[in-house]
Amino acid sequence: MADAPPARRGRILRLLAGLLLTLAALAASAYGGFRWALAEYEAPGPLGEERAVVIPRGAATGTIAQRLEEAGVIDNARVFLAAAWVTSEAGPLRAGEYAFPARASLRTVLETLRSGRTVQRRLTVPEGLTVAQILALLEQAEGLTGSVAPPPEGSLLPETWSYSWGDTRESLVRRMREAMDQALAEAWAQRAEDLPLASPREALILASIIERETGVAEERGKVAGVFVNRLRRGMPLQSDPTVIYAVTDGAGVLDRPLSRADLVTDHPHNTYRNRGLPPTPIASPGRASILAAVRPAETDALYFVADGRGGHVFSRTLEEHNRAVARLRAIERERRGTN
Template sequence: MKRFLFLLAILLVAGAAGGWVWAQRTWVAPGPLAAPAQLVIPRGANGPAIGALLAEAGVIADARLFTAAAWITRGQGPLRAAEFAFPPTASLEQVLEILRRARPVQRRVTIPEGLTIRQIQPLLERAEGLTGDTPPFAEAALLPETYTYQWGDTRAALVARADAAMDTALAEAWAARAQNLPLASAREALVLASIVERETARPEERARVAGVFINRLRRGMPLQSDPTVAYAAAAGPLDRPISRADLDRDHPFNTYRIRGLPPGPIAAPGVASLRAVTRPEVHEFLYFVADGTGGHAFARTLEEHNQNVARWRALTR
């Protein structure tokens, strides 16, 4: 190996007959990689180890040549440990440039709106490339969002970022809230936003649904939200229809039995739901029920609501 390095250096520096031309061609010649590839360079790997990894993955043709080129061009910077993306036919020059200066691969994990702790934890556990245990976190502590990370980042660091993102989003929504809301704190807004998030998946309905609950809170009416009943029964979405026993259950999260807000959130609300409850639609609706199209029918009176319920039941028979 030392003899190889020495001879290649002589060829590059001295430009021996044909040597310079050969070196230049080798430096920029297309490599053997047939399709885009991603490769993790582990911490502590030296030039020969990196060359072996690249050759095994088919990124380069000759590990010895790579090691020699890396040594000769060492003044251009160290080879970094990270996950890198290599394009097809990447030349030796391109490979070394990627290892020294390219942005590492940005992986992504998405926390969808409306999930509970029990649903978010396994999602983070399955995120490839994250390391370490998932630390404990409270219900609705993490903001639903797509988070980027690099191979080797910790789950604890990602949870901390998502926690800080929720704090920021909630503070911004609360600061921009409408006047005279029947909500005493940002925490209460978070609780109500979690209910709105579970009640409707339609963006155009969130502020209207929030307005219904605001109206009911102002009148001292029970919220009567089915998702809170499901949470009381299973700490999350039920895998069965809500039963009469569920509705009658004496539980602090059962908003058919309690008045006002439950003691905590029932899921992680997104930014849109936080904004909906802090700036709800102003209207006189007190009731809503599914309308059979994925949305809801809203009513001002119990009589109107009962008619909407009858239509819904006719559709589901």
């Protein structure tokens, strides 16, 4: 270029200057685009309040973007797709139900989807339900999938259970059974001496009767003591809940008072007709009732009846018991008269 004519050198210099200016402009544009993209990535999103969104298994990134846009979590599905592609090394987007906070940025949305920290749903199974009643709860629980064969009566531990959207009913039943086995084993290991119970299963059967007999926590041990006393003496347990289980064919709920005909029903679970424990549990007992069955309260009572106020009156003799029954009948007549 040193030997080039001045006019030619001038053109070359202008071309170089133009090229440099173009490169500078492209760099500035790229930098501006980067800053814009970063601002979009970090900017608060459109969501006004926390919302849960279910991402189906096997959903493509485009499907996820569309679902998030429809739910109001993101402004623009295309921008989300670009951000997901640029940050793909951070990991895949996972299926499940996710809770997105209000004003969640693209960064927060993507980090949430990659975290696998799904919404934890809860199902409360009350103490004293039959297997049929528990399976009905599972059937109604939103987010659980699949069917499950009925497990043995009394084999499911009643508690509040957590699960995620898409979990199977079978997996939750398996967890309930394992928890019941563990609770029963732990209780049996600390059982009182000389119990008239031959196995953990018999303890479970007795616990199920205790559970259905009283909802008063401080009475469980004494109710257990009464039944243990009757078992030791060879007396029939005469437990109304076992008759209800018999006449309802395992449903465990009766929409009328028991009748005299019910009490003589010929059924293995009827503890008015049959001595000893029934052949199976009549419900799913909680931990407190299981512990009461293996560590009953020391008592000389052989009878108990409702006191009309939510608890029970315990009696040592049939004469005392009959007087308590008469008082209960008087309370019931008085209530009927005032209604």
